[in-house]
Each structure stands twice: as C-alpha cells, then as structure tokens.
Amino acid sequence: MISALLCGAMVLGTVSPVFAAGAAEGKTFAIVTKAAGNPYNEKEAQGFKEVIEAEGGTAIIKHPETATADAQISVIQSLISQQVDGICIAGNDENALQAALEDAMNEGIKVSCLDAKVNPDSRMTFVNQAGVTEIGEALMDAVLDISGGEGQWAIVSATSQATNQNAWIEAMKEVMKDDKYSKLELVEVAYGDDEPQKSTDVTQALLQTYPDLKVICAPTTVGIAAAAKVLQDNGSSCKLTGLGLPSEMSEYIGDDDAHSCPYMFLWNPEDVGRLGAYTSIALVNEEITGAVGDKFTAGDLGDYEVTEASDGGTEVILGSPFKFDPSNIEEWKDVY
Incomplete structure (x- = not known):
C-alpha cells in the first residue's frame, strides 16, 4: 500500500519524453512555498530538492516569512535577479502575483505552480495534488x-x-x-x-x-x-x-x-514537490510547454499528461486523495 501511494503512478501512454541522466545539469530551479514554519511546505520542498539534485541541478528553496502575496513577490523579484531557470510556486494569491511572474517569464524563466495555483496568465502549468x-x-x-x-x-x-x-x-x-x-x-x-x-x-x-x-x-x-x-x-x-x-x-x-x-x-506532499520538480525540468528543457496533451515521465512517479484546468489554464494532477483512518494511521505516521 505504501509503495502505491508514494509512487502515485499515472500510466497514460508510451510516447512520453523520458529524462536522461542529469536532465537538470547546469541549471537552477527554485521552489517558493507559502510560508516558513509549515511542515507540509517543508515536505514539498524536500521532494523538489531531492529530484533537482538527483538530476544534476541546483535547487533553491524559498520559504517566505509570511503567507502573503507581498512576501512572495519579493522572493520572485530576487529569483529573477539570480537568473534562475525555473520557478515553481505555491501561490498565496491567485491574481496578485501576476505582474511579478510575468516579469519572470519575460526573462525566459519557466514558471509553474504547485499545491495552490496562480491564474493562467501567471503560469505555464499547475501541478495539482488532486482534482x-x-x-x-x-x-x-x-x-x-x-x-x-x-x-x-x-x-x-x-x-x-x-x-x-x-x-x-x-x-x-x-x-x-x-x-x-x-x-x-x-x-x-x-x-x-x-x-x-x-x-x-x-x-x-x-x-x-x-x-x-x-x-x-x-x-x-x-x-x-x-x-x-x-x-x-x-x-x-x-x-x-x-x-x-x-x-x-x-x-x-x-x-x-x-x-x-x-x-x-x-496525499504525499513530498510527491507533490517531486512532481513539481519533474514538471519544472520538462519545461526548462522544452520537452513540454504546458499545453494540453503534453506528456512526460516523472521518474518513479510514472507518466503524466497535461490536461485542461477548470480556470482555463492547464494542470498536471498527481492523483486522488487518500484516506487515513484507524486501520492504517500507524502504518503511515512515520512516513510523513
């Protein structure tokens, strides 16, 4: 059971691009969470960092001091100055980050979001933990x-x-x-x-x-x-x-x-971060553009397809919500 949830594989076909070893080599990827001091955010960042570094890239983790759009805007502006290759952000506000994220994309930075979406004009695609x-x-x-x-x-x-x-x-x-x-x-x-x-x-x-x-x-x-x-x-x-x-x-x-x-x-927040990392790598390497129908392989997580989101943008869905109850909580409490 544990391996099934941790993998969360979604087999969608056999034509998906597969990452070569070192797919992130020489590139820098940032994850921007909602705020510091949130264990869930920390798990997401851990999964993101794990994948980026395993693929040979540099991971930057940014936990804003407060869960506000203003705090995230400051972080985004700093990352633009650092000329990172990709930004994956959990938005604190759907619309307030648009100007900053558009600036990032205009500088050639591939922008995606995970966990909490920003509007379609502010992203290339959204890594959604569940429908x-x-x-x-x-x-x-x-x-x-x-x-x-x-x-x-x-x-x-x-x-x-x-x-x-x-x-x-x-x-x-x-x-x-x-x-x-x-x-x-x-x-x-x-x-x-x-x-x-x-x-x-x-x-x-x-x-x-x-x-x-x-x-x-x-x-x-x-x-x-x-x-x-x-x-x-x-x-x-x-x-x-x-x-x-x-x-x-x-x-x-x-x-x-x-x-x-x-x-x-x-769901497994580390897997949300992992899928965010694989999505960011695929965008930076131009294996996908974030368009409906794009497919890619996210390591052990399996094959994924970019689909239409309810807000008119696109998304990649990790999987379905998982129920924790007295029959399985002991099995999971030491996992995450």
Whole structure:
C-alpha cells in the first residue's frame, strides 16, 4: 500500500519524453512555498530538492516569512535577479502575483505552480495534488458520515486568499447542493491563516459560538492539527475531518469518543514537490510547454499528461486523495 501511494503512478501512454541522466545539469530551479514554519511546505520542498539534485541541478528553496502575496513577490523579484531557470510556486494569491511572474517569464524563466495555483496568465502549468471536485466530494461525504447526516458544521481554513483552500471550499459548497446534504448546515468558514495559534483560537471560538456544532472540516494541515488538539483536549463531542499529515495527526485519529478525528485525507506532499520538480525540468528543457496533451515521465512517479484546468489554464494532477483512518494511521505516521 505504501509503495502505491508514494509512487502515485499515472500510466497514460508510451510516447512520453523520458529524462536522461542529469536532465537538470547546469541549471537552477527554485521552489517558493507559502510560508516558513509549515511542515507540509517543508515536505514539498524536500521532494523538489531531492529530484533537482538527483538530476544534476541546483535547487533553491524559498520559504517566505509570511503567507502573503507581498512576501512572495519579493522572493520572485530576487529569483529573477539570480537568473534562475525555473520557478515553481505555491501561490498565496491567485491574481496578485501576476505582474511579478510575468516579469519572470519575460526573462525566459519557466514558471509553474504547485499545491495552490496562480491564474493562467501567471503560469505555464499547475501541478495539482488532486482534482478539486474529488477533494470536495471526499470532504463533504466525510462531513455527512461523521455528522450522522444532519446538523451544524464549520470549516477552519488557511487564509481567505489561499487559492487551493478556496477552490476546495467552493467545490464542497457545490457538492452540498445535492439533496442528500440538505440536513447539513454550514454555519461558518473561519480563517486560521495557517498559523497554529490563530487556528487554535478560531476553533475555540467556533465551539463557543455554536454549542451544537457536530463537525469541523479543516482542509489545511496546520488548521486540522490545531483543531484536533482543541477538540481532544476539551473532550468535545464535535468531531473533525479534513486534510492532515499522518505524523501530526496519529494521536487524534480514532473511531471512539477519546479521539477527535475519525478519519482524514491527504496525499504525499513530498510527491507533490517531486512532481513539481519533474514538471519544472520538462519545461526548462522544452520537452513540454504546458499545453494540453503534453506528456512526460516523472521518474518513479510514472507518466503524466497535461490536461485542461477548470480556470482555463492547464494542470498536471498527481492523483486522488487518500484516506487515513484507524486501520492504517500507524502504518503511515512515520512516513510523513
């Protein structure tokens, strides 16, 4: 099971370009995460660096001090000055980075994004960890299941500008239009800004404001870890689901009253970073342009195809969300 998820292979054909040894030789590739101090971002950067260096290139990891567009713009401008060959960025704002990223592309830098997209004019393609609709469906079905099919529920998100969070939340709201969710009431979307303390504070505020709250869904690894601790420490009857790192959530996963999170979902963030690296290499080497139908091989991850994204741009999808529950959390907690 572990090897299957870690590889995440998507076999799409036999005509995909295959990287020669040293495909990144003599080139410099940068990954720009959302912010410093985020374990998920650190895992992504680790996977990116691993691939770039294995292919003979130089990897630059940039963790902005704050999860803001302004902080990322400063980083992008610095990377342009350094004349890097490729930039792969997890956008803190879908539109605010456009001018800086267009400047980068005008300088010949191949720009892609991963985890959280920037708009189509700001990128060549987007490395998407999982399909937006699939994530929305998985999370809504979890809320439906854990709540018993009815009652109040809330969301603890990252920042209000986080493009991936907003896309998943909108997908959840779209899924909610189905009659089977009609007895569920979404009372609030709270923003913890991907900061542990603020995420803790907004979780506590939700419990105080909505004493009948049945479920919190946190589609953010920082938010779910903070909410899990609040709920479990308080012995709350409110339960939790969302997107979390097994290493951070193992003590909270359980299907009894003593645990706050019956189950959750995620993908391997290191594989997101790895796929981001292979995509960046393919763009820099002009093996792909980011156009629909482009194909390439991403090492042990397998073969991938560039497809149309919902925003009119293109994307490369890593795979489907994976469920972590009491039956497998022990197997995964030491992996990532």
